[in-house]
Amino acid sequence: MTTARLVRAGSLPVAIHPTTAEMAEAAAQHTAEVLRQAVDQRGSARVIMATGNSQLAFVAALPGQDIPWSKITVFHMDEYIGVGDGHSASFRKWIRERVAEPFGPAAVEYIDGTAEDIEAECARYEALLRAAPIDLTCMGIGENGHLAFNEPGEADFADPRWVRVIRLTQRSIDQQVGEGHFPDRASVPVTAISLTIPALLAAGSVQVVTPEARKAQAVRSTLTLEPTTDWPSTILRRTPHARLFLDAESAAESAEVIRELAAAGDGA
Structure with missing residues (x-):
């Protein structure tokens, strides 16, 4: 494997890998290390994916x-309101097919976006999250800088709640269509249940995997803007227990920024 380029943006370690495959392998190794250590120490582990x-x-x-x-319990971080777990865009379906079925974790705790009482569902899931330490959060960055579905201008870095209802911005709706999850804007639910930023960052380790050219502008903003809820992912620069994994495409618009960070001696 080619050695990644390592820099630090504020408190955030950043690893830039030449290819998506190398980035993915490094992130998978990091996940394995964190979860094995938690199991060794406590006999079990809890991960948000x-x-x-x-x-x-x-x-x-x-x-x-x-x-x-x-020995691992898996949580996920958001779900559309009104979308059943058989829908092709359901995040429950994604976790079931790509994590639960192939890996057989001890338990998977699902958010029910079709619950009769959505506020009660938020409270139920928050209680599950708070019941014991979260060892690892595995997440990405949205095209508009959202973390989970914590949207620009609506995110709260000090939210007292860990799970709440959010309203998707138009850019998030467009991202869901662009990724092929829905045929058009009108088909995308406008609300979702989402873990809040304090919940995501409460984990002992936070892994942020962000490949692809379409995320390049989001990455640059994350690395250069002062922390602001207008671009929620900027809070990562104040999160020393987080680690950002990039590939060449997602780092493409940040080449100058990365050179400046390296020259300043902000090695990760």
């Missing part, structure tokens, strides 16, 4: 890792 196209290569690299899945 993102869904979506940006996580496909990473999840595909997991079978080659030594991960004690039978």
